């Protein structure tokens with residue numbers, strides 16, 4: 001590897017790797033669960049990597065964090081109680097807390113070291129964890145859900161990829177627990193990988209969701225520093241009337257400016273569900 005560059009190599013996206021020029025390694029440790037690395041990049045601000053996979057860079061994290069938050073929140077008539085599984089960097093909590101209907105946010109991340117390291121090095125994300133609406137809990141999201149029934153309007157799974165501590169968050173039993181933890185008409189949204197390199201993962205996550213929820217769909221957004229520059233979300237609703245592609249709550253430009261939302265609006269919400277033909281066919285969503 002060329003010195004001074006970080007390359008994101010993984011068996012999940014074999015034969016392809018995004019590289020970032022690194023100016024300084026700010027933090028590196030092996031926690032109980034994973035390898036944590038924070039670097040200062042030349043062009044993308046600070047970046048967090050877990051087990052060699054880019055979790056976020058300061059330059060483009062807003063696309064992912066806004067979309068994984070507002071696609072489900074704006075598809076729900078009154079999202080008051082929210083659970084975030086993963087998301088220890090605070091980016092999703094930061095966005096979810098901006099939604100005026102949201103009253104309580106519980107965040108459960110497996111790794112308290114990710115939370116602490118992000119508090120120290122990624123303050124623009126971790127400020128989300130200090131919001132008074134947010135309660136942070138440390139533990140496995142799967143185990144947490146076992147003990148929570150009928151409590152949440154929206155559950156967002158902002159988890160790392162399906163290797164290591166997040167592996168079981170991409171399997172059928174997790175979707176059974178998600179369903180049970182929702183209130184009536186509840187909605188779920190989960191990080192679900194990219195169709196360009198991980199079609200099988202997308203298909204199986206989507207199938208799990210479809211098995212448990214009367215409405216299930218897949219949406220995409222652009223994140224230049226994620227593998228292939230694109231990432232998708234699986235969304236499910238217990239309400240058979242939910243039409244994810246048409247937002248129930250529309251923020252106007254003034255609202256969006258005030259909320260410091262830079263990527264999401266109602267137009268991009270609708271577009272996120274427009275999928276290429278090969279994806280429609282693979283997921284049978286057409």
Ligand code: AAT
Pocket residue numbers: 050053054055056085086087088089090091092108109110111114139140141142158159160161164165166167169191226227
């Ligand atoms: N916010 C964008 C970054 C992430 S964070 C993924 C988080 O999931 C990490 O903080 C990790 O500690 C946490 N996590 C992993 N497994 C579990 C688990 N079983 N229970 C709770 N939290 C967990 C997502 C990056 C996506 C990368 C795409 N390539």
